[in-house]
Amino acid sequence: MSAEGTDESSWALDPEDESGAVVAAVGRQLKMWREAAGFDRSAFAERMGYGADLNRKIESGIRIPRPEYLDKADAVLGAGGKIAAMKVDVEKARYPKKVRDLAKLESEAVEIGSYDNGVVPGLLQTEEYIRALYAVRRPAYSEDQIERLVAARVARHDILRRHPAPLLTVVQEEAVLRRPVGGKMVLRRQLEHLLEVGQLRNVEIQVMPTAVEEHAGLAGSLKIMRLKDGTTVGHNEVQLVSRLITEPKEVQVLDMRYGMIRAQALTPRESLTFIEKVLGET
Numbered sequence: 001m002s003a004e005g006t007d008e009s010s011w012a013l014d015p016e017d018e019s020g021a022v023v024a025a026v027g028r029q030l031k032m033w034r035e036a037a038g039f040d041r042s043a044f045a046e047r048m049g050y051g052a053d054l055n056r057k058i059e060s061g062i063r064i065p066r067p068e069y070l071d072k073a074d075a076v077l078g079a080g081g082k083i084a085a086m087k088v089d090v091e092k093a094r095y096p097k098k099v100r101d102l103a104k105l106e107s108e109a110v111e112i113g114s115y116d117n118g119v120v121p122g123l124l125q126t127e128e129y130i131r132a133l134y135a136v137r138r139p140a141y142s143e144d145q146i147e148r149l150v151a152a153r154v155a156r157h158d159i160l161r162r163h164p165a166p167l168l169t170v171v172q173e174e175a176v177l178r179r180p181v182g183g184k185m186v187l188r189r190q191l192e193h194l195l196e197v198g199q200l201r202n203v204e205i206q207v208m209p210t211a212v213e214e215h216a217g218l219a220g221s222l223k224i225m226r227l228k229d230g231t232t233v234g235h236n237e238v239q240l241v242s243r244l245i246t247e248p249k250e251v252q253v254l255d256m257r258y259g260m261i262r263a264q265a266l267t268p269r270e271s272l273t274f275i276e277k278v279l280g281e282t
Contacts, residue, residue: 005119022089026086026090034059102156111225120172122156129187167203171261205275223235
């Protein structure tokens with residue numbers, strides 16, 4: 001399965017990822033502020049309007065607090081902006097290091113090309129679809145891990161509506177459009193979302209019909225990103241291996257293959273009509 005599927009288990013314990021220490025430090029600070037203000041956990045939970053168990057997990061460094069939680073805690077504890085100021089560090093720690101690295105590359109791209117043969121590309125996935133992908137991962141993620149990974153992927157979607165936005169071209173296998181990930185209703189909403197984003201002027205979606213005989217993408221999924229500085233890089237992830245491809249000859253091969261894949265697929269207009277047809281059959 002590609003990087004946009006569920007095989008991201010190596011994100012859990014990355015020795016180069018400092019996010020765990022940041023979250024633990026924020027939790028300790030929140031506990032110190034709470035105790036200094038004279039609140040026990042039950043009273044603080046009541047004032048905050050959040051469950052006591054959530055507060056306990058945040059103070060223990062198990063859960064990552066959302067920005068609105070820190071804002072509310074700052075007000076309840078009278079911290080004068082000192083707790084709210086931690087939102088910047090927490091926002092960086094919210095997402096696993098590999099997601100931050102990929103998001104950074106995407107933010108620097110003027111053009112992103114993606115061919116996926118297992119799932120809908122991450123930049124086009126609905127939140128329900130993302131959650132369904134992580135829910136079927138084995139060995140299973142905890143609910144906290146799923147929440148973190150879903151939030152990380154959803155956050156990447158912002159680049160599609162920024163100004164200026166990168167050109168995103170996607171080639172999607174027909175079989176993926178018919179696979180009921182999360183059930184029929186999740187798939188229907190995902191197909192509707194593809195039709196919606198396919199109308200954006202910076203997004204082109206193409207479908208690779210199963211009946212096509214010549215297919216340059218049979219070796220697997222790939223991603224090509226052209227960056228603002230003029231360089232082009234490739235990215236690929238299969239099973240437990242994530243790889244950024246920068247060697248010029250290898251990037252050239254991926255670029256050539258992606259061009260051939262696009263030429264063999266349906267045109268963007270034909271593809272949207274095809275997706276509408278699949279939606280009607282789902």
